[in-house]
Amino acid sequence: MVQKLSNLLRFLLSSSESQSQIHQADIDLREACLVCGIVLIDSPLYKQLRVCPGCKFHYGLSARDRIESLIDPGSFKEINRSIASIGSISTSSESTYIARLSADQKRTGLYEAIVTGVCSIGGSPTTLIVLDFGFMGGSISAVVGEKVALAFEHASKRKLPIVAVLTSGGSRVHEGLLSLLQMGKITVSYERFSEKKLPLISVLANPTTGQAFASLANLADITLAEPGAIIGFSTARTIKESVGKSNDLAINNAESQLSNGMLDSIIDRTELNETLATLLDLTNPEFRLSYRKKTKRNQTPLPKQRAWQSVGLARHTKRPTSIDYINRIVLNFFELKGDRASGEDPAIVGGLGHLGGQTVMIIGQERGNENNDNVNDGMTSPAGFRKAVRLMKLADKFEIPVITLIDTPGPNQGSQSEMEGLGHSIATTMSIMASLNVPTIAAIIGQGGSEGALALGIADRVLMMQNAIYTAMAPEEAADIMFGKSTSNEEVAESLRLTAADCLELNMVDEIVGEPITAAHESPDAAARQLRRIILINLTDIGNWSSFRRSRRRYRKFRQIGEFTKIMGAQHELQKSPINYTDASMSNPSKVSGSKFHFQETDSLEKIDVQRHTDRRPED
Numbered sequence: 001m002v003q004k005l006s007n008l009l010r011f012l013l014s015s016s017e018s019q020s021q022i023h024q025a026d027i028d029l030r031e032a033c034l035v036c037g038i039v040l041i042d043s044p045l046y047k048q049l050r051v052c053p054g055c056k057f058h059y060g061l062s063a064r065d066r067i068e069s070l071i072d073p074g075s076f077k078e079i080n081r082s083i084a085s086i087g088s089i090s091t092s093s094e095s096t097y098i099a100r101l102s103a104d105q106k107r108t109g110l111y112e113a114i115v116t117g118v119c120s121i122g123g124s125p126t127t128l129i130v131l132d133f134g135f136m137g138g139s140i141s142a143v144v145g146e147k148v149a150l151a152f153e154h155a156s157k158r159k160l161p162i163v164a165v166l167t168s169g170g171s172r173v174h175e176g177l178l179s180l181l182q183m184g185k186i187t188v189s190y191e192r193f194s195e196k197k198l199p200l201i202s203v204l205a206n207p208t209t210g211q212a213f214a215s216l217a218n219l220a221d222i223t224l225a226e227p228g229a230i231i232g233f234s235t236a237r238t239i240k241e242s243v244g245k246s247n248d249l250a251i252n253n254a255e256s257q258l259s260n261g262m263l264d265s266i267i268d269r270t271e272l273n274e275t276l277a278t279l280l281d282l283t284n285p286e287f288r289l290s291y292r293k294k295t296k297r298n299q300t301p302l303p304k305q306r307a308w309q310s311v312g313l314a315r316h317t318k319r320p321t322s323i324d325y326i327n328r329i330v331l332n333f334f335e336l337k338g339d340r341a342s343g344e345d346p347a348i349v350g351g352l353g354h355l356g357g358q359t360v361m362i363i364g365q366e367r368g369n370e371n372n373d374n375v376n377d378g379m380t381s382p383a384g385f386r387k388a389v390r391l392m393k394l395a396d397k398f399e400i401p402v403i404t405l406i407d408t409p410g411p412n413q414g415s416q417s418e419m420e421g422l423g424h425s426i427a428t429t430m431s432i433m434a435s436l437n438v439p440t441i442a443a444i445i446g447q448g449g450s451e452g453a454l455a456l457g458i459a460d461r462v463l464m465m466q467n468a469i470y471t472a473m474a475p476e477e478a479a480d481i482m483f484g485k486s487t488s489n490e491e492v493a494e495s496l497r498l499t500a501a502d503c504l505e506l507n508m509v510d511e512i513v514g515e516p517i518t519a520a521h522e523s524p525d526a527a528a529r530q531l532r533r534i535i536l537i538n539l540t541d542i543g544n545w546s547s548f549r550r551s552r553r554r555y556r557k558f559r560q561i562g563e564f565t566k567i568m569g570a571q572h573e574l575q576k577s578p579i580n581y582t583d584a585s586m587s588n589p590s591k592v593s594g595s596k597f598h599f600q601e602t603d604s605l606e607k608i609d610v611q612r613h614t615d616r617r618p619e620d
């Protein structure tokens with residue numbers, strides 16, 4: 001890859017020609033591949049899509065060829081075609097600029113470095129924005145900014161999604177500040193468009209740098225890139241300088257930006273049309289689940305099982321993980337990656353998919369198992385939580401339900417996580433989940449470990465698989481901290497009340513999802529079928545509620561958690577002597593109505609059914 005990038009950079013930087021002239025050489029048919037050297041002239045793949053059949057290097061495409069490669073044949077209608085520049089910001093460079101514009105207009109057949117229009121992709125009506133690197137390096141002139149803004153307004157009015165294919169070197173130097181401020185114009189136009197809850201999908205081709213990267217590319221809801229493309233804020237010139245200093249070539253390419261959390265996916269040009277068709281379908285949901293027949297359901301009583309046995313099954317190395325369930329539960333799953341801030345955490349896997357014909361956002365904690373090669377410890381890092389938050393916000397925008405699959409021993413703790421804001425990322429995840437305006441379902445499928453699990457668990461309905469566990473800490477850890485070495489892990493596990501049956505009894509979960517008699521790891525298909533069925537039933541149920549009702553029920557659900565009793569006369573005693581209050585509760589629990597936990601009485605607590613909480617205690 002480094003060699004390939006090195007060739008690419010040499011290709012982009014070694015010439016003293018203008019960027020657009022370099023690009024023209026790139027667009028013209030080549031005899032042999034610049035990267036791997038194989039003969040290209042007879043390759044249908046190269047002729048049609050400018051992709052080398054040997055090394056898969058993606059050469060440049062003109063805007064017209066790009067449009068032809070993406071749309072349903074004959075569906076493109078250009079809009080705002082004949083808007084052209086009237087000159088540069090400075091009179092001294094006016095004549096040079098006009099000569100350049102006119103030369104590029106003649107050569108490309110375009111008035112400017114952009115083509116906009118409406119089309120259909122995979123049957124979905126779409127607004128298309130395509131930059132052309134062959135016209136003055138795809139730089140953002142006042143006309144480019146204007147046509148982008150007009151495309152946003154056009155799409156808003158017709159409620160159409162937007163696909164933007166970008167290849168741009170950055171700003172139009174001849175237009176100076178006028179060019180720079182197009183980013184402001186693009187941003188305010190995008191915000192108006194985004195308010196209509198419509199998706200912007202950006203595709204970054206080689207190269208996408210500077211203004212285009214810091215506006216259209218990064219404003220997008222979903223960002224794709226072509227393999228090997230130079231992508232980043234820094235321009236080719238800056239990269240050249242950086243290479244000279246540090247010899248570090250692989251900073252700004254699609255592959256490194258994906259691992260830095262800045263992209264959702266890298267898509268080969270041969271698969272781009274199909275990918276966009278799927279994404280447009282998923283982000284523009286037309287269908288919603290409803291009951292064909294609703295039957296009364298009762299939770300089947302489950303056989304009592306020892307807690308330590310549940311711990312073993314929940315941690316079983318062959319137990320299905322999130323990705324195993326996702327692949328069995330949803331269709332057309334498209335994984336979205338990255339937190340757009342610091343990285344891509346493989347311990348969180350999430351994306352869009354169809355469940356019973358309805359689009360859902362499904363986000364799972366992934367630990368990997370013996371059946372797949374993505375083995376990690378399943379501990380979610382701050383980047384993982386931020387990715388989950390990003391996907392939840394997308395779901396909220398597209399008005400689609402969120403389903404979380406919980407399976408983690410806990411959050412990824414340590415100095416690196418602390419520096420990246422672990423506490424803040426957990427708090428934000430819970431806060432966003434609590435405030436979503438769409439139906440939310442959380443399913444604990446394996447280990448529901450501590451804050452790492454709860455962060456994805458603030459949902460309208462919380463499900464738990466029969467052999468999963470939900471606990472504030474691992475039994476081994478609890479044995480160390482609370483019980484001393486003499487207590488066995490089995491006894492500690494029992495006292496933690498971490499089984500599905502315990503959690504249902506304690507009202508920590510709403511429903512248990514039964515597993516096959518041999519447990520999920522022996523029959524993953526049967527386990528997934530059962531989980532899918534229960535998710536569908538619950539989703540149909542809460543999907544019919546108004547968002548006001550959902551919000552009120554979600555509030556009550558988590559507001560009521562806790563065990564306490566009302567202390568008669570305690571307020572009076574507290575006012576007299578706060579020290580006595582503390583001493584009394586610590587030294588002689590019988591004085592506070594025999595309850596282990598107690599809360600100061602407030603007006604809002606009065607409204608809660610206190611009696612319901614007085615007769616259950618953790619050690620019951």
Ligand SMILES: [Zn+2]
Pocket residue numbers: 033034035036037038052053054055056057
């Ligand atoms: Zn090649």
